[in-house]
């Protein structure tokens with residue numbers, strides 16, 4: 214069993230980032246809700262209390278059930294976590310006159326503290342808090358302050374307990390990585406042996422033991438997660454893995470054929486199922502985005518189920534689920550409103566009545582890519598932009614026809630190939646074309662045209678939760694627009710989307 218650090222999550226937007234930064238130190242890290250009944254076994258080497266949108270001064274502020282004051286392992290409180298430590302031990306937390314948000318410098322740093330080994334006085338950190346710790350109980354020493362706050366960091370006089378007002382996990386905290394390393398490797402004494410190679414060896418061994426001679430069926434999407442999951446399963450059970458790749462008729466131009474070819478080059482046992490007509494028939498006349506999503510999700514389940522049952526005696530359903538889907542989100546503001554239902558095939562395991570195997574359920578997306586690299590999977594799979602399950606259906610506003618799909622596939626192809634040929638594909642996080650069902654007047658040669666418009670969408674992002682529009686060069690946009698209007702029959706106008714998320718979303722539907 215690998216050593217690990219546990220984060221108790223009070224709902225901060227940075228919680229997953231802390232976990233990722235700790236894992237970058239080759240130490241496994243798991244996130245649990247703040248009130249998780251944490252039991253310390255020999256694998257748990259340290260605990261982090263995360264930040265929170267709450268103030269400890271609020272009546273309904275979340276408190277951990279874990280007895281951090283008598284913890285057997287070191288504890289680090291970050292922001293809210295630190296305020297909670299101060300507040301619960303007789304210190305004082307007061308509302309600041311203004312929210313302290315952004316860069317600050319640690320004007321005083323106690324280099325005697327193990328947590329600040331190799332950290333220089335004046336180092337830049339990132340602050341984001343509304344309350345300030347103004348007094349600490351005598352149990353603690355202040356080990357850092359800034360020009361505006363007296364307690365930027367503290368440590369317990371005898372126990373291995375630390376609190377930071379700032380966020381070491383954030384990029385703008387220049388020595389943040391060193392500080393986390395000091396906590397994880399020195400204070401918690403983790404070995405740092407959780408690597409891509411060790412993950413693969415252990416996962417394959419675990420899958421072998423779990424699956425024995427059983428058969429597994431897995432749906433492939435052409436994307437990173439399902440591909441990496443398939444290769445791991447294949448390493449464990451070889452020909453007992455049966456993959457299915459469904460063409461829903463809403464994929465990019467040539468994608469079905471190209472992806473099938475790439476899968477066979479990986480030696481995967483894949484059956485391609487062309488169900489385009491079935492999907493398009495069911496979508497006929499449907500205009501509501503959520504209804505379109507539901508039809509596609511349900512049809513996928515039906516097609517997949519039918520195909521899976523052609524394989525005799527299959528007991529397991531493989532899925533490419535990753536960690537962000539697994540972490541129980543801390544609902545600090547009540548149930549969140551569904552903006553778009555992204556989990557299109559949520560009902561699959563229930564319908565199929567199979568046991569589920571999820572080789573990637575403990576990994577973040579960037580870690581899945583690292584595993585993919587280690588497994589020798591082609592960059593074409595690993596660096597591919599995200600592509601939504603419902604595909605082009607949510608990029609054709611309103612009702613879908615075969616002709617609209619064709620037009621969009623052609624325009625999208627010109628855009629994406631252009632990005633690749635100009636070295637821009639890897640610079641944007643996601644890109645695609647959108648079919649706008651508005652007619653506008655144009656002129657081609659001597660003729661008046663009255664045709665549809667295409668919108669180009671390209672964003673920069675790290676996780677799709679927030680995004681900015683990619684500032685693509687004007688020359689590239691001009692060239693792409695010319696090509697689309699000249700080559701794609703049915704389009705006489707191209708526009709570029711300059712909205713960020715929020716308040717817009719990446720997809721138009």
Ligand code: XMP
Pocket residue numbers: 506553554555556557599600601602603643677678714717718719720721722
């Ligand atoms: P939005 O449009 O919500 O998209 O800003 C964020 C990310 O999610 C993808 N997306 C989906 N993925 N099924 C999916 O598998 C969906 O229904 C869906 N809707 C949006 C979107 O492409 C972007 O990467």
